Amino acid sequence: MTESVSSLSEDRIAYLEGLVSQARTAAAVFTQYTQEDVDRIVKPMVSAAMEQAQHLARLAIEETKIGVLEDKALKNMVAAEFVYNYVKDKRTVGQINEFPERGLVEVAEPIGVIFSLTPITNPVATVIFKCIMAIKTRNAVIFSPHPRSWHCCYEAMKIMYEAAVKHGAPEGVFTCVEASTLQDNDYLMHHKAVGLIDATGGQGVVRAAYSSGKPALGVGPGNTPVYLEKTADLDTAVVDIITSKTFDNGTICASEQTVVIDDEIYDLVLTKFADLGSHICNEKEAALLARTVIDPETGFARPMAVGQRATDIARVVGLSVKPNTKLLVAPIQGVGREHPLSVEKLFPLLTVYRAKSVDEALKVCVDVNHAGGLGHTAVVFSRNDEVIRKFGEVINAGRIIVNSPGSIGALGGVYNDMVPTLSFGCGTGGGNSTMDNVNVYHYLNIKRVARRTQAPMWFRIPNQIYFNLNAVENLRQFPSRSTIVVTNPILEQVGYVDIVRRYLPPQTSVHVAAIPDGEPEVKVVTQGLEALKLYKADQIIALGGGSVIDVAKIMKLKYESPEADLEELGAAFLDIRKRVAEYPTEKANRVRLIAIPTTSGTGSEVTPFAVLIDKERGRKVTLTDYSLSPDVAIVDPQFVMSMPRGLTADTGIDCLTHGLEAAVSVYASPYTDANALQAIQMAFKYLPIAYEHPHDEEARTMMHNAACIAALAFSNASVGVNHALAHAFGARFGVAHGRANALMLPHVLAFNASVPTKFMPSPHQRAYTAPQKYAMIADLIGLGGNTIEEKVTNLVAATEELLDRLAIPRSIADMGISKEEFERAVPDLAKIAFDDPSWRTNPRMPLISELADLYWSAYQGRGLAKVVSAPEKQTATGGDAYASKSRVA
């Protein structure tokens, strides 16, 4: 408790606790009410307020000696009727909003007990307003009115309370602190049963509310600038300003304070003010006002002037004005402490400033805005939309009122469609938690019930795929004036380019861009691009392995969209649908890309991926976009019949890895499963035959098809941890991609089949199904087994047997990499693998330490042989945890 609280007597504390207890009970009981219940209560409350509007206004005037009876009565009616009109059809209980397309439902939860401070300037209207809001939202309120307005506030609260309870509101729903003191307020602001402080009033009250540490709605003073621009309807503007500034003798904090008038209309405007009952002060009179109504020490207006009539102020100050004067208008030459009248004046004194230009006018308005009015209200009169737009941009105000009165305009619902309120949020500029017109939604905790959503999935593949022996003959159907064949020199030497030429339409001009073997570099793309431009190509035929096809994809991209920035397009992403990079859709040129693979593994002929080495910057650029997918794929096994055995094995395992990873991917779908499972089945059956009998046409054909089919799966489901590990390892030690995959594969199968340390957060993963998927694959290829564990073990074993048959080294150690060298590399490899996007669709989220463990498992090699004897615990320097039988289960 603070020092001030400790000075409260025991009796006073007991009294305050009694108020809190009543409110707390009422709030608890209120939680059981339905929307219909509260609506049934609110309506008669509003009727009671309307009936008593004048009576309550009179009480307020008598007690506070501030304002105008008729205006206060109107204000009370606005607080009741306009607020009711806004809230009557709003749902504030239970489910209040539903967004079926987003799977979201908003549910209202009341706050409980609200401690509410109300101002002297608008006492009754504020109480009426807050009572309606509280009942509509099922909250209880403890009021603490400004001491000089206690009786009228209490009376207002009593009228509202009686109407509410009569129609079923819980007893004790409104209470009022009698003869409240700062200590009382402090005590209640810190009370644990109080859920929210709603402080409307001066700066002190608002600051106290916010500094209490409680959630608070603290809305305080303003300093409304008005720009009266030369295109405005001057008659309307002057009437509106007078109406607003004299309304309740200027007590509404949104009322106009300084009017900045364009030079061209300044004199005319002042004449109009004078004609309508304003007294235009001369320099001497303005100085006199500044000395008398502004406190030189604080710089603020003196309370004695607040809400008083212009004639009364003039009399007190010693100004001679006509008896019907309703407004004092004082010219000022600037804003700030040296211009005392430029502050907020909650009485009928308006300052005016002559501006030589729009620019100057806006700057002076900004000055006024910053002299105590940040976040509050501002007004502009203009017919020039550009001026209104600029004003809206430069002024920091929650309510920017256009061509209408500031004070009544800000209340909302009368001159505009803003939310009706008696409480103006001023945003952070005013030290407030909201900039809104405070309304029922600020009296609610709004809960969001969010159903699981799953974005629509896709299955995107090239338009045309031709396969089986002599599929290349289909080239005949693609007319072209100029075709570039991108290939490797060796493939040209063995006559593959000639085969392609044979089937191109006769009128086609064919040019060969032979690129070196190995991973594609940026400079290779640049050279190819020059050839495309030189020959004005309308078709690219990529004839080669994955690297050649990747180069051709990027050539096409850069040819069609020269502005494409590869670095930017290759930026890291988590979800392809939400990534930062935007692939170009505008095409400067059009070129058809036909991919003819000469290996059976990467599947690049149908994938949306392309990898490029940027040697100058020492980095790899991976591009992913369906616009990169070739237009046509020709999967003709005649181009792989002479593949060396090692290449057959490595690329074949790459194909198998694609299938196995796509099958358990979090993006796997029935569409990708169909392809992945088919490819896996084909690879297990035909890869060993193609390896052992390279001239077996059926095996070659089926493996070539399997590679393409697996690629259809992983083009849409993506891959996983195996590829992430292989990418980093292959790059570091110069190991071919397929072989690197092979070294990791059994270990990754075991890793994914075990219970994850961390599940992959993905809405697409409904349950952890990787073991079941592996078991299904085992069934599909006839591996046997009675339980999921047995089937998974059999799949791992079958994979290892396959690797053995393909004579693939069975450990990283077998590759001739020393343990010391590998030990040095592993920490970096694990980090690089973690940054690789490939694993983002893996069913199991890998920890960096687990990636290191997997590397060590692969270093030691064969997992299955150790299934029985392997230790359970894995360390970063030597384990094979993922090969242990228990983990496989």
Next chain:
Amino acid sequence: MAGAVQEVLKKLNGAGGEVVLDFSSVLRIDAGALRAMENLASTVDGKAQVALHGVNTGVYKVLKLMKLARRFSFLS
């Protein structure tokens, strides 16, 4: 509701034992009933076990907000 709770208080009359209050037909609870429940909890205060049967979630939440839930046991 408040009256029924008062009856229970009278019957208990400071004696120990266990009392089960059937809330299964209580749809809502008002301030008077809450006061009676508070009174009951204070009077019993460990001397007897008071179990509430069939309390609906709305009423349960009210008891929770009033910090009364921990002073009773609940039977479904």
